[in-house]
Amino acid sequence: MLDVRFIRENFELVKEAIKNKGEKLSIDNFLELDTKRRKIISEVDQLKHKRNQVSEKIGRLKKENKNAQDLINEMKKVSDRIKILDSDIQNIEKEIYDIIIKIPNIPHPSVPVGDESHNKLIKNWGELPEFDFTPKDHLELGKELDIIDFSSASKIAGGGFALYKGLGAQLERALINFMLDLHINKHGYTEIFPPFLANRESMFGTGQLPKLEEDMYLCKEDDLFLIPTAEVPLTNIHRNEILDGAKLPIYYTAYSACFRREAGSYGKDTRGFMRVHQFNKVEMVKIVLPETSYDELEKLLADAEEVLQLLKIPYRVVNLASGDLSFAGAKCYDIEIWASVEKKFLEISSCSNFEDFQARRIEIKFRRTKNSKVEFVHTLNGSGVATARLMISILENHQTDEGTVIVPEVLRKYMGEINIIK
RNA sequence: GGAGAGGUGCCGGAGCGGUUGAACGGGGCGGUCUCGAAAACCGUUGUUUCCUUUAGGAAACCCAGGGUUCGAAUCCCUGCCUCUCCGCCA
Numbered sequence: 001m002l003d004v005r006f007i008r009e010n011f012e013l014v015k016e017a018i019k020n021k022g023e024k025l026s027i028d029n030f031l032e033l034d035t036k037r038r039k040i041i042s043e044v045d046q047l048k049h050k051r052n053q054v055s056e057k058i059g060r061l062k063k064e065n066k067n068a069q070d071l072i073n074e075m076k077k078v079s080d081r082i083k084i085l086d087s088d089i090q091n092i093e094k095e096i097y098d099i100i101i102k103i104p105n106i107p108h109p110s111v112p113v114g115d116e117s118h119n120k121l122i123k124n125w126g127e128l129p130e131f132d133f134t135p136k137d138h139l140e141l142g143k144e145l146d147i148i149d150f151s152s153a154s155k156i157a158g159g160g161f162a163l164y165k166g167l168g169a170q171l172e173r174a175l176i177n178f179m180l181d182l183h184i185n186k187h188g189y190t191e192i193f194p195p196f197l198a199n200r201e202s203m204f205g206t207g208q209l210p211k212l213e214e215d216m217y218l219c220k221e222d223d224l225f226l227i228p229t230a231e232v233p234l235t236n237i238h239r240n241e242i243l244d245g246a247k248l249p250i251y252y253t254a255y256s257a258c259f260r261r262e263a264g265s266y267g268k269d270t271r272g273f274m275r276v277h278q279f280n281k282v283e284m285v286k287i288v289l290p291e292t293s294y295d296e297l298e299k300l301l302a303d304a305e306e307v308l309q310l311l312k313i314p315y316r317v318v319n320l321a322s323g324d325l326s327f328a329g330a331k332c333y334d335i336e337i338w339a340s341v342e343k344k345f346l347e348i349s350s351c352s353n354f355e356d357f358q359a360r361r362i363e364i365k366f367r368r369t370k371n372s373k374v375e376f377v378h379t380l381n382g383s384g385v386a387t388a389r390l391m392i393s394i395l396e397n398h399q400t401d402e403g404t405v406i407v408p409e410v411l412r413k414y415m416g417e418i419n420i421i422k
Numbered sequence: 423g424g425a426g427a428g429g430u431g432c433c434g435g436a437g438c439g440g441u442u443g444a445a446c447g448g449g450g451c452g453g454u455c456u457c458g459a460a461a462a463c464c465g466u467u468g469u470u471u472c473c474u475u476u477a478g479g480a481a482a483c484c485c486a487g488g489g490u491u492c493g494a495a496u497c498c499c500u501g502c503c504u505c506u507c508c509g510c511c512a
Contacts, residue, residue, distance in 0.1 A: 041472050045481045052481090055493040059440030068492080075492040199502095242432095242469085365469095370451060374469075 001361040017106040020322040037092045044085040105357040107322040108331040118321035126314030133401040137341040138392045139272045160277040167421045174414035179282040187303045189253035194233030197224040202236040205362035217259045226259035230283035231381045238364045245368040249288040279388040286380040293378035297353040304349045304384045311408045314338045330355045340396040346389045351382030
C-alpha cells in the first residue's frame with residue numbers, strides 16, 4: 001500500500017507504475033476524493049472542538065446546579081451534524097481505501113520496463129548436465145526407486161499431492177534440514193517454527209487476500225487459512241509494532257508446508273512435482289532499515305543461491321521486468337533451476353524487496369533512536385528454497401545410467417551417510 | 423465443549439459518565455550533584471490525522487466494531503484475544 005500523501009504528490013509517477021505493472025486501474029477520481037475528505041475533516045474537527053468546549057461548560061454548570069438545557073439542545077444539533085459528517089468521511093475513506101489497496105508498488109529504477117519478455121538474465125551458474133544415455137524424468141525415477149508415490153497420494157487426498165517414501169522421505173527431510181542449518185548457522189537467520197494456519201488479518205497483511213482467496217485453502221468453521229507460504233506468519237510476527245531501530249535488521253527463516261489450491265491452473269506444468277497443492281519450503285524474511293534494503297536484497301539472493309551451489313544444481317538468475325513483478329514487489333529476482341528431462345528452467349525461488357509497501361499495510365515501523373520519529377521498515381522475502389521442484393532437479397540431474405540417483409554430498413550427513421539411492 | 427476472570431500508555435497498575443491523553447510505581451531520556459559512578463532530587467516521556475506552518479492550533483485513539491449521551495476509558499451490544507478450573511483428545 002502506498003502512502004496517500006505520496007500518491008497525491010506523485011500522481012503521474014503512480015499512474016506510470018500502474019501502467020508498467022500491467023494493471024488495469026483508473027485512479028482518476030482519487031484527487032477529488034482526497035480533497036473532499038480533507039475538507040470535511042476540517043469542518044468536523046471544528047465542530048468537535050466546539051462540542052468539547054461546550055460539553056465541558058455543561059459539566060461545570062451542572063456541578064453548580066445551574067440550568068444548561070439551552071446548551072444541551074444546541075449541542076444536540078451539533079452532534080447530529082457531526083454524526084452525518086463522520087459517516088461521510090467514513091464513506092469517502094472507504095472509497096479511497098478501495099482505490100489505494102489496488103495500486104501496485106512502484107518498480108525500482110533498475111527494473112526493466114515491459115512484460116515478461118523483458119526479464120533480464122543476470123547470471124548463469126553451473127554446467128548443464130549432458131547424459132550419454134537417455135535420462136529418465138523424476139516421475140519414472142521416483143516410481144522405479146520406490147521413493148515417490150503419486151498414486152497413493154491421490155488415493156489419500158486426490159490429484160496434485162505427493163507421497164514420499166523411504167529414502168525419498170529422508171531425502172526431503174535432509175533437504176529441509178540442510179537449508180535451515182545453512183541459513184541459521186552461516187547466514188545469520190533466526191529459525192521460527194510458525195503456525196501453518198493463519199487468520200484473515202494475517203493473510204490480508206501479506207497480500208494473499210483479498211486478491212487470491214480462491215487460491216487458498218480455507219477452514220470455514222474457524223475462518224482460518226492454510227498458509228501458502230511461511231512468508232505469511234513470518235512477516236506478520238511484527239504486525240502493528242514499532243520496533244527498536246537498533247535491533248534491525250531482523251532475519252527470520254522457517255520451514256513450513258505450503259498449501260495452494262492452484263485454482264484454474266490445470267493443464268500447465270502440472271506433471272508430478274511441477275505443481276502440487278502441498279509442498280515444503282524454507283522461507284527467508286528480512287525486516288530492515290530503508291536505506292539498506294537493496295543491499296539486503298543482494299544478500300538474500302546470495303543466500304538462496306548458495307543452497308543451489310552447494311547442491312551443485314545449475315541455475316540462472318533473472319531480474320523480473322515490471323510487468324512480471326508481483327503486485328507488492330519493487331524489485332524481484334527469480335532463481336530458476338535446470339530440469340534435464342523437461343529441458344527447461346523452473347522457477348524455484350523469488351527474492352523480493354517490497355520496500356515499505358508491506359510495512360505500510362501491516363504497520364511495521366521503527367524508531368532509529370529513543371526520541372526520533374517513527375518510520376516504516378522495509379521488508380524482503382525469498383524462498384530458500386522450495387523442495388518440490390528441487391526434487392525434480394536432484395533426481396533428474398544426479399541420475400546415473402543404472403537408474404540410481406547420487407545423493408548430493410552436503411545432504412549425506414542428514415541421511416545416515418547414504419550416498420546413492422538405488 | 424462446560425464454568426469463571428480479564429483485556430488501559432515502554433512495563434506494572436489505578437481510574438463515582440464531566441479540565442483523564444489518562445493517577446501512582448518502574449523503565450527510558452535530559453539535567454543538578456560527583457574526579458567518575460551509584461544514590462538522591464528536578465524535568466521529560468505515545469501514535470495517527472487535519473489546518474496554518476520560524477512556531478503552533480485542532481481532532482481522534484484506553485483490544486476491535488457498533489450503540490446510548492450535550493459529554494464515555496468509564497454504561498449497553500457484537501466480535502476477537504488472554505488467563506484459571508473442569509471435561510475431552512494428542
